[in-house]
Amino acid sequence: MPAPAAAELAEYAARRAALIKAMGPDGLAIIPSAREVIRNRDSHYRFRQDSDFLYLSGFQEPDSVLVLAPGNQDGEFLMFVRARDAAREIWDGRRAGPEGAVSQYGADQAFVIDELDKQLQGLLSGRRRVFYTFGEHPEWDPKIAAVVREIREVSRRGAAAPTDFVALETTLHEQRLIKTEAELKLIRHACQVTAGAHVRAMQATQPGGWEWAVAAEIHHEFERHDMQCGYGSIVGGGENACILHYKENESQLNNGDLLLIDAGGEYRGYTADITRTFPINGRYSGAQKEVYEVVLAAQLAAIATLTAGNASSRPHEVATKALTEGMVALGLLEGDVDTLIAEGKHRQFYMHGTGHWLGLDVHDVGRYKLDGVARNFEPGMVMTVEPGLYIAPGTEGVDPRFHGIGIRIEDDVLVTGGAPEVLTSGVPKAVAEVEALMAGR
Template sequence: MGRDAVAVVVGARLATRANDTEYPFRQDSDFWYLTGFDHPDAIAVLRTDGGPPFTLFVQAREKEAEIWTGYRPGVEGAKADFGADEAFPVSELADEIPKCLAKAKRVYHQLGRDAKLDALVVGALDSMRRRSRQGVVAAPGILDPRELVHELRLFKSEDELARMRRAAAITAEAHREAARLARDGVFEYELEAVLDYTYRRRGGWGPAYGTIVAGGANATVLHYVRNDARLRAGDLVLVDSGCELEGYASDVTRTYPVGGRYSAPCRAVYEVVLEAQRAALALCRPGATLPEIHRATVRTLVEGMVSLGLLHGTVDDLVAKEAHRAYYMHNTSHWLGLDVHDAGSYTKGDDARPLEPGMVFTVEPGLYVAKDDANAPESLRGIGVRIEDDVVVTADGCENLNTAIPKRIDEVEAWIAG
């Protein structure tokens, strides 16, 4: 933020599901990153203008409310347990926000999140401007803090990476339980249930995003989430699921054989995707870019699509025409962290952003052949495969967080059988 700056940051509120029932609370990721405060309706003020560096506005302790909804840290807990230099009840915002902004030369606040807070911040600055004849100097405008915060979030500390490694370890255990359950006649939601159970049993918060368990042709739907069909022997089941641990996400996809053995057509498609992921992972190092990794993935996939009879022509021509998009529609990578599609810019100026140590991202090639694709060989119709790992950029290469979950066909089959 620089010197003489103040940031006013709003946390998440409880979201109503229906009538007087709320969804489980999850703190806003930026607020969690900056404060570690995991209770609703909080506001933080961060200052470099000589005032208290970290102030929290929180729900006050209230006996009756806590009987219904649980413990509140209150003002004293905000200081003792969360390190706030000062803390106030949220009811005192109107009195305190003008004081917080009085010396600021720059004000950071994300407008549009909280109308009442927006009005307080804007009103305080307007009031200062009206007193300019008395020598009062107000910040010239309101800056959005997200670019600064998201740049910080893009580079993970060792403490953050430790959480992500632990989330990955729990995810590996959960995937193994799900893969072993993938048998003829089992419902997709039964695999989802064992994934969720294992995440929580091992200390995670639950799934980091909506779990995908897609058997057979359901795997050709990229964001299939119904998870209500029966698995059939000889099919594949695509499992896209990761644990959330202390706010940090794991994001892993494996495509398992129902019954423990890959059929010949499924094996052929799977090997193409696995080879594409190998090509992508080989490029994951400082200085590379995500578009470069994606291009290598696409080229390897196109070579495989030609060998499978899905595409016809030269690889160069097919890549130039983006013919792969008939069977591979998404990008290969996205940032990963507190959000499964994490914060951070993908560009630096007008160019793709070079990878640097501490960045974490996914590598997730796939190949999806719709069951009604008349242009595809009949034996391949209805087969969908995706293989996804989470990668940390290191000083001289990368660390794959998901090596505990096998990918080679012989290793997957042995893992399930063992």
């Protein structure tokens, strides 16, 4: 990825400034990058930067650390990065080095990563609060703990040691929850391309085809738009759709079955997350349509609750009630709807939540509850809405015509000052619209 443009640098600077303000003058933030991971011997998995690190800098290299030091006389934004190395750059690609970290990424000061061990004591001395999440970067935990111990040992000579360690969930992750216009531009693009990939997949699906071939259509659409998969694509035909995290994508597609696709493309770090379930032969059967209409009605009702001021728990509450009413109507469950929900009986067929925050992480950061109570929606939040029903093959007490039907419908929704904005509306989901699209294959 090229170095950030001027507008992007300004965006990163504004994010850092907001975090520094939240930290206070006696705070210090230490945010390590992601590390490269070996896939098989000398081959690595494709590198994906740590989301917090990316959010604050745009820097896309491993083995780096970002430090924010409010009030530091030599600059508040420090980076520790890999040194330039002509030999390694021939093999592995260009490095920015400390000079590039300053000139291309706006660091006030930059050093080679080996310098951090030497500078940590000076950076931490006199700071009361350290914003660092222990457990997220195990290779750094003992180093930071050791330096704090050293400072404590000499504190009687005047070097004050930090007394509070603050997880980033309370500051940076709350900041990330509310998307800026620059972020929404990237998310909208990811959603638009992902919607096109799902449409392409629907059009390419035929009885006798293969799940992996449909997945290839989706991934081709991502790649040709300078995107990659934001997570492992789920392409599950027939009863495979009843496996929530089905990843094999290896079965043949049978005439008369449904195909569930849960796939999202990532653009500049931001990921879309769309699920559609449609008939492989282009026409929903009677039983499939009955179940599908229950899920769709629940999704539409849940989407309508994503308005500023509503509790973030409302989409799940509304979807769960609509689905349970539908289960009773279909004969999957018997009894009073509220009692069934209270006793958790609906979880036999609907066992997951209705949505999650979306952004730099597919399941993005940000608390769902504040002081134990569901937080209210605010403009700038993005949440998925993804109710489903999954009727496993051979389920006792259920009409066999429903056996093996798994349906999930998922869209990405932006909370605004008014009505919710469905960012992924480019993929049809009404029965007639899906069937019309597939009839034109």
